Amino acid sequence: MTLKKRILFLIFLLGLLNLGCQSQQEDQESSAIKPGTWPEITREAKPWTRWWWMGNAVDKKNTRHLLESYEDAGLGGVEIAPIYGAKGFEERYLEFLSDPWLEHLHFTTKVADSLGMGVDLTQGTGWPFGGPFVEPAYAASKLVVKDYDFVGPGTFEKDLNLDIESREEFSPQLLAVMAYGENGEVMEITDEVSEGGQLIWQTEGSWNIKAIYNGKTGQKVKRAAPGGKGYTLDHYSKMAVEDYLSEFEKAFGGNIPDIRAFYNDSFEVYGANFTASFLEEFQSRRGYDLKPYIPELLSEETSEKVARIKSDYRETLHELLLENFTKNWTEWAHNRGKKTKNQAHGSPGNLLDLYAAVDIPECETFGSSYFPIPGLRRDSADIRNVDPDPIMLKFASSAGHLAGKDLISCETFTWLGEHFKSSFSQMKPEVEQAFLAGINHVFYHGVTYSPEDIDFPGWLFYASLNLNEHNSLWPHFESINNYIARCQSVLQSGKPDNEIIMYWPVYDVWSEEGNMFKMISVHHIDQWLHPTEFYKQSTELMEKGYSVDFASDQLLAGAKVENGGIKTHDQANSAKVLIIPSLKYMPVTTLRNAINLAQDGAKVIFQAKPGQVPGFHEVNTRQNELDQLWSQLEFNDLQIAEVGKGKIILSDQVQNSLKNEGIERETLTDTGLKFIRRASGQDKYYFLVNHTPKEINQSIELNMEADRVMLLDPQDGAIGQAQSSVQNGKTQVKVQMLPGEALILQALHSSDVSINPWSYRGEKTSSIQLEGPWTLKFTGGGPMLLESQELKEIKPWTALGDEAAEHFSGQGLYKAQFTLDKKEGQKYILYLGKVHESAKVIINNQEAGYAWSIPYELDVTDYLDNGENQIQIEVANLMANRIRYMDQEGISWRNYHEINFVNIDYQDFDASGWEVMPSGLEGPVTLKGYNIQVP
Numbered sequence: 001m002t003l004k005k006r007i008l009f010l011i012f013l014l015g016l017l018n019l020g021c022q023s024q025q026e027d028q029e030s031s032a033i034k035p036g037t038w039p040e041i042t043r044e045a046k047p048w049t050r051w052w053w054m055g056n057a058v059d060k061k062n063t064r065h066l067l068e069s070y071e072d073a074g075l076g077g078v079e080i081a082p083i084y085g086a087k088g089f090e091e092r093y094l095e096f097l098s099d100p101w102l103e104h105l106h107f108t109t110k111v112a113d114s115l116g117m118g119v120d121l122t123q124g125t126g127w128p129f130g131g132p133f134v135e136p137a138y139a140a141s142k143l144v145v146k147d148y149d150f151v152g153p154g155t156f157e158k159d160l161n162l163d164i165e166s167r168e169e170f171s172p173q174l175l176a177v178m179a180y181g182e183n184g185e186v187m188e189i190t191d192e193v194s195e196g197g198q199l200i201w202q203t204e205g206s207w208n209i210k211a212i213y214n215g216k217t218g219q220k221v222k223r224a225a226p227g228g229k230g231y232t233l234d235h236y237s238k239m240a241v242e243d244y245l246s247e248f249e250k251a252f253g254g255n256i257p258d259i260r261a262f263y264n265d266s267f268e269v270y271g272a273n274f275t276a277s278f279l280e281e282f283q284s285r286r287g288y289d290l291k292p293y294i295p296e297l298l299s300e301e302t303s304e305k306v307a308r309i310k311s312d313y314r315e316t317l318h319e320l321l322l323e324n325f326t327k328n329w330t331e332w333a334h335n336r337g338k339k340t341k342n343q344a345h346g347s348p349g350n351l352l353d354l355y356a357a358v359d360i361p362e363c364e365t366f367g368s369s370y371f372p373i374p375g376l377r378r379d380s381a382d383i384r385n386v387d388p389d390p391i392m393l394k395f396a397s398s399a400g401h402l403a404g405k406d407l408i409s410c411e412t413f414t415w416l417g418e419h420f421k422s423s424f425s426q427m428k429p430e431v432e433q434a435f436l437a438g439i440n441h442v443f444y445h446g447v448t449y450s451p452e453d454i455d456f457p458g459w460l461f462y463a464s465l466n467l468n469e470h471n472s473l474w475p476h477f478e479s480i481n482n483y484i485a486r487c488q489s490v491l492q493s494g495k496p497d498n499e500i501i502m503y504w505p506v507y508d509v510w511s512e513e514g515n516m517f518k519m520i521s522v523h524h525i526d527q528w529l530h531p532t533e534f535y536k537q538s539t540e541l542m543e544k545g546y547s548v549d550f551a552s553d554q555l556l557a558g559a560k561v562e563n564g565g566i567k568t569h570d571q572a573n574s575a576k577v578l579i580i581p582s583l584k585y586m587p588v589t590t591l592r593n594a595i596n597l598a599q600d601g602a603k604v605i606f607q608a609k610p611g612q613v614p615g616f617h618e619v620n621t622r623q624n625e626l627d628q629l630w631s632q633l634e635f636n637d638l639q640i641a642e643v644g645k646g647k648i649i650l651s652d653q654v655q656n657s658l659k660n661e662g663i664e665r666e667t668l669t670d671t672g673l674k675f676i677r678r679a680s681g682q683d684k685y686y687f688l689v690n691h692t693p694k695e696i697n698q699s700i701e702l703n704m705e706a707d708r709v710m711l712l713d714p715q716d717g718a719i720g721q722a723q724s725s726v727q728n729g730k731t732q733v734k735v736q737m738l739p740g741e742a743l744i745l746q747a748l749h750s751s752d753v754s755i756n757p758w759s760y761r762g763e764k765t766s767s768i769q770l771e772g773p774w775t776l777k778f779t780g781g782g783p784m785l786l787e788s789q790e791l792k793e794i795k796p797w798t799a800l801g802d803e804a805a806e807h808f809s810g811q812g813l814y815k816a817q818f819t820l821d822k823k824e825g826q827k828y829i830l831y832l833g834k835v836h837e838s839a840k841v842i843i844n845n846q847e848a849g850y851a852w853s854i855p856y857e858l859d860v861t862d863y864l865d866n867g868e869n870q871i872q873i874e875v876a877n878l879m880a881n882r883i884r885y886m887d888q889e890g891i892s893w894r895n896y897h898e899i900n901f902v903n904i905d906y907q908d909f910d911a912s913g914w915e916v917m918p919s920g921l922e923g924p925v926t927l928k929g930y931n932i933q934v935p
Contacts (some may be wrong), residue, residue, distance in 0.1 A: 033680040033746060035753035036710050036719055039489040043118050044407060046076025046485045050446030052461045054896070055085015056225050057092035058104050062451040067111050069469055070447070074481030077118030079263055079341075079443060080108070082125040082225035084898040086459050095227030096125050097251040109258040120261045120341060123248065123329075125228025127265035130221040132230035133247045136169040138240035139231035140272040144172045144215035145294060152204040160211050161197040172213035175279060178291050182206045186292040210294055214276045219269065223898055235267075236275035236320035238328060245332050261339035261360060264329070266522075267347035273517035275320065285319060286312045287617040297516050307511040308616040311585070314510040314518055315615070318349035326357045341409060344396070346521045350506045352552035355399030360441065363396035364411035366522050371429045372693045373740045375834070375854055378426070382418035382904060388430070390437040391538055392525055395504075397438025398550040401496040404571030409441040410434050413465050418904045420457075420879040421917065422465055423837040424473065424480045425740075425853040431484060432689045432742060436676050438549075440491035442484055456782060457879060457893060462901050462909075472781055472809040476838040476876050479850035486714040490687060490744055494680035498547035499576040499663060501566055502538050503590070505583035506552065507614035533582040533607065537654060544655060545665035547677060549575070553590045561600035564646070573679065576663050577603045579654060585614035588625045595629065599644035605657050606650050668700040673737070682749035690737040699723075699732045702747055706731040710746035711758045716849055716859070720758030723935035734935075736761055740854035759827055762931030766823075770794075770871065770925040774816045779874065781810010783882060796836055796920035798881070806916045809882035814873040814921050822866040826929045832856040834922035835875060842872040860927075877919035880911070887912035 039045070049070070070078065082096055094101040105121070112119045124131060130139075150156040162172045177199060179187045189209075192201045199211075219232045234240040275281075282290045290297070296309040330340040343362045344354035355361035367384030393410065400408040412431060416422045431442060450458030450468045458470040467477060509520065509528050520528055529535050538548055551559075555568050556578070565574030578597060580586075591610055598604045610630060613622040633641040639650040651657040658665075666675060672692035678685040684704060690696055702709075709722040709731065722745070723734040737743055774791040786797070786805055797805045797812050822828075830848075832839055838852035843863040851858050886893055887910055894901035894909065903909045 033493060033683045033685065033748070035746065035748055035751045036721070036755040038486060038712065038717065038719070039493045041485050041489050042492075043076040043116055044441060045489040045492055046074055047442040047444060047481055047488075048077040048079060048118070048120075049075055049444035049467070050081050050411065051078035052446065052448045052464070053080060053082045053225065054449060054459045054461070055089060055092065056082050056094040056096060056101055056227070057085055057089050057451070058094065058108075058449060059092070059451070060104070060107055062449075063104070063108055064111050065452060066449065066469075067108070067115055067117065071115040071117055072478075073474070074478045074485060075117070076485070077120065077260070078112065078447075079120040079122065080105070081122040082228060083223045083461065084126070084225060084896060087895045087897060093226040096131070096225050097247070098227060101227070102251060102257070105257045106255070113258060118260045119258070120263050121257070121259045123262045123264065124221065125225035126221045126223035128221070128232050128267060128269050129235070129244060129264065130230055130232035131224070131228045131247075134231045134233055134240075134244065136167070136216065136231070138234050138237060138243050139170075140217045140219055140269050141234050141236075141274045141276065142215050142217050142271050143274040143278075144213035145298065146211040146213070148209040148211070149207070150203070150209060151206045154202070156199065156201045156203065156207075156209065158199045159197060160193060160199050162213060170216045170218065172215035173276060174211060174213050175276075176212045176291050178210050178212065178294060179203070180208045180210070180295060188291060208295075212279075212291065212294060214274055214278070217269070217271045219271070222268070232269050232272070234275055235269060235272070235325040236317065237277070238324040241325050241328050245329065256336050256338070259338060261341045262329075262333050263341045264343065266343040266345050266364065267519065271517070273317070273348070278316070278320070281320060282313070282316045285316055286615065293616070300513070302513045305616070307513070308614070308619065310516050311507055311511040312615050312617070313516055314348060315507075318353070321347060321349045322353055322357060326354050330358050343411070345392070346519055348517060348519055350552055350554075351395045351520055352399045352504060352506075352550060353554050355396045356403035356405075356552075356555060359405065360407045360409050361396040361400045361405060362409040362411060362443070363393045363439070364414055364445070364522065365393070365416075365430060365434060366414045368416050368426065369430060369433060371691045373429060373691060373854055374693050376425065376429070376740070377423070379417065379421065382421055384415055384904065388433070389525055389529070390433055391529065391535060392522055393434055393437035393439060394538075394548070394550060399555070401438060401498065401549050402501070402551055402555050402568040402572050404569035406492065407441040408439050409443055410439040411445045412442050414445040415463060415904055416465060419460075419466065419909065420883050420911070423878060424476070425837065427480065428483070428853040429689070429691055429740065432691070435487055435491060435687060436674050436689065438496065438676065440488050442488065455893075457883065460894070460901065462899055470879075472811065472879050472882075473838055473876050475780065475811060476840060476850060476852055479838070479840075479852050482717075483714055486712075486717060487687065487742070487744075490685050490712070490714075491676070491678060493685065494678040494683075495571070495573045496549070497573055497677035497679035497684060498549045500541060500546050500548045501551045501568070501575045501578045502534065502541075502548050503556065503578065503580045504534055504550045504552060505532075505581065505585065507585035507587070508532065508583050511585060511614060537579065537581045537607065541655070543669065545667060545669035546658070551578070553587060556590060556593050556597075559593070559597060561597055561602045561646070564601045564603075566597060566602050577605060577658065577661065580604065580606045580610070582608040582652070584611050586610040586612075586626070588613060588622055588629065591626055591629050595633070595643060595648065598646035598648050601645035603646055603661055603663075604648045605654055606648065607652050607654055609650065664703050666701075666703055668702070671696050671698065671700060673700065684747045686745035686747065687742070688735070688737065688745065689742045690739055693739055695739065696735065696737045699734045702731040702733060702745070704731060704747055704749070705729050706747040707750050708748050709733045710748070710755065711735070712744040712746060714742050714744055718859070719755065721755050721935060722758050723760065734760065738855045738857075757934040760933035761827060761829070762933040764928055764930050765826060766929035768818065768820065768927045770816055770818050770927060772816050774814050776920075777813045777815070778808065779811045779813050781808055781882075783807060783885060785810075794921055794923040794925055796918045796922050798916055798919045807881055807885035808919070809877055809879045811874050811876045812920055814875065816871055818869055818871065818927070819867060820864055820869055820927070822864055823929065825932055826861070827859060827932050828861045828864055829928050829930065830858045830860045831926045831928065832873065832921065833924045833926070836877055836918045836920055836922065838876045839921065840874040842874070844870055873921055873925070875919075875921050878917055880914065880917045881919060884911045884914045884916070
């Protein structure tokens with residue numbers, strides 16, 4: 001190469017380097033918080049939905065129409081979930097993975113892409129993974145043990161073949177035969193079994209003989225779609241998983257659909273507690289042979305030995321699930337340019353590690369929560385028996401945060417209430433609770449694919465909110481979607497900003513008594529979660545204003561210290577402290593990792609001295625190692641051990657220790673407000689909600705020194721500069737929040753950007769009750785449109801004394817005139833009183849906004865005229881009254897294969913006995929004027 005060429009080449013390299021640096025700088029700038037603006041509303045910021053393809057009865061005309069309707073309503077994407085279909089429409093069904101089905105999948109992704117929407121795909125039909133291509137050898141397995149007693153001397157003879165005549169290939173596979181003597185003697189006598197399965201064994205003494213088999217659960221795919229029926233998969237077998245994935249490889253034929261992510265629903269593989277290679281895997285991983293301890297594994301005793309054997313068994317199941325399914329599946333998807341989205345709960349594994357192993361961890365809300373918001377309806381007969389718990393949601397978000405994932409999704413509103421009775425006002429605090437737990441990518445549960453030619457109420461899935469086009473709330477659906485999109489645009493910006501990492505002692509869970517197979521599920525948190533010190537400490541810290549993420553042993557193993565902060569991933573935030581709650585079992589490696597973090601400059605708080613090592617193998621050796629590690633720590637009178645650059649604190653008063661170490665809580669929680677923080681450099685977002693029964697109108701304190709604070713209202717999109725000041729390194733910010741409201745604070749560390757001041761509500765100066773007369777016109781719905789009515793006073797249409805009105809579900813438009821002496825410098829708030837269930841307000845022919853949740857109020861200042869004004873209030877009610885009418889009239893509307901349609905208690909659905917639900921506008925409707933207070 002000549003000198004000239006070398007110089008040109010160096011110039012070219014420098015140019016590339018500069019371009020790369022410029023690009024990196026632009027990326028950093030684009031991800032930073034822009035003062036006084038909402039972050040970009042991307043497709044991920046919008047809510048997505050699970051999209052049930054009932055019977056795969058899909059066609060191009062309806063698919064295009066539905067996607068356009070979804071996009072118009074503000075949805076950002078769909079997750080295709082093929083399930084059973086409606087009876088009478090079998091000729092429309094497409095077989096799962098058939099050429100016509102695949103052609104339609106490609107068509108769907110193309111249309112979605114043209115609309116700026118995303119598509120995820122459940123990798124199977126119904127749930128869990130399985131189907132006709134799951135061979136018996138690869139189907140979900142279980143441990144089968146047959147017991148025989150024999151007293152010698154003599155010869156024990158037995159045919160150990162366990163044949164299933166109807167399905168010979170499902171006959172249990174004999175793995176080993178063990179003999180357990182009365183004096184504790186254990187012998188393996190598998191070699192005494194002939195090739196034909198005959199055991200002939202000569203012995204003396206008294207023996208219990210156990211034949212150990214790998215059997216099959218026989219579970220089939222639940223709610224399978226056409227072409228998807230078959231046995232569920234053995235998730236613990238790498239060969240089984242790879243064989244399953246190969247079916248998709250063959251079906252796609254190199255033409256992988258343009259989806260974003262493959263999805264796996266909650267585990268729900270009942271009784272799947274074994275796999276053919278389990279005994280070998282156990283010995284390799286745990287260091288000893290499990291077969292001599294099968295009696296302990298099966299025992300209901302509460303001895304220490306039994307607990308340790310079960311812990312080892314459960315840990316092995318976890319590792320097989322993590323490695324052979326979750327990581328294996330994710331690698332397969334990555335090799336094809338796709339992501340994975342996974343619900344880890346319900347499995348027997350360590351939820352944190354399973355969530356962390358995928359691209360988008362997903363949790364779920366199941367049932368409804370109690371919120372003390374005045375006027376919020378919660379019908380006791382229509383709720384599940386276990387409330388959703390934000391701590392459960394935080395397993396997914398914590399894993400995502402600590403593993404550097406951008407998105408944490410949530411299957412939202414599953415069984416929020418009885419069918420057709422769930423309102424936007426009930427959904428709002430429930431989704432806000434998920435946001436507070438770290439969720440930032442909501443998936444509705446959900447929307448059912450329902451063709452245009454299907455009459456009301458359309459095709460419906462039995463466990464869903466059923467937000468389809470037939471839903472009487474659909475014309476107002478965009479309003480709540482816009483709210484969620486604004487919130488998620490913020491919650492997807494920057495990084496999580498949680499100062500505490502709380503260790504989850506999973507070995508305490510794995511060592512619990514009871515059935516050897518322990519599914520860590522949403523429905524049993526009162527057993528494995530609520531009684532623990534981990535839960536108590538996490539809950540108390542969060543209530544006091546601390547922000548917490550949960551860490552597993554594996555996540556801590558990869559942690560490092562930067563400037564005194566603990567980072568578990570390059571893309572994770574830096575936590576100020578690691579807390580180890582009181583526990584019974586801790587591995588030596590985890591204690592060593594905690595000490596090493598302190599050595600490098602971290603602060604670690606132990607609520608109590610670690611007790612014992614988990615597991616059975618060489619327990620004394622490992623216990624001595626644990627004790628020796630702890631004994632090396634030299635605690636002073638304050639129970640603080642200086643370790644390298646950091647320290648380890650032993651204290652059962654965790655909050656006092658945090659305060660002593662200068663790790664401060666957000667005192668804003670003393671008002672009753674709840675929050676979650678996001679950080680971008682030194683700037684922060686605070687997402688606040690008022691789920692209390694009282695108005696909060698005061699200054700609150702932020703644990704940062706902000707140059708200025710912007711207020712962003714996610715309900716209507718308003719933005720303004722807050723009244724704020726800095727005192728002693730803390731920022732005081734004035735907020736006004738009624739019960740049920742949310743507010744976002746954008747706290748800027750340094751900024752010269754100035755926007756309009758936030759107009760605070762000052763002293764009330766006027767109040768006008770809009771008494772009418774009112775005109776009520778019905779604009780959409782059924783079973784038939786009602787005649788327009790003249791009302792002397794505002795009232796729900798179900799209070800008109802008209803039986804037809806009691807049957808109606810749809811939209812009614814209330815219209816009236818009023819006179820206003822409009823004053824300059826005044827803020828005018830429209831209070832709608834009681835709304836059943838969502839309202840759209842039009843003033844002087846201008847859309848003023850939607851009021852779809854408590855407190856049902858709107859700032860309408862900009863839409864009012866001095867003098868005469870016209871107001872129109874379109875109210876959408878629930879579907880309940882129309883469904884009640886249909887059931888009373890015996891009109892057929894539910895006729896599905898499989899489970900058909902059930903109520904919240906999984907009994908046959910029948911709405912004929914329901915009470916009429918109030919529908920329309922109850923009021924009073926009041927317009928109040930206030931002085932404006934500006935910073």
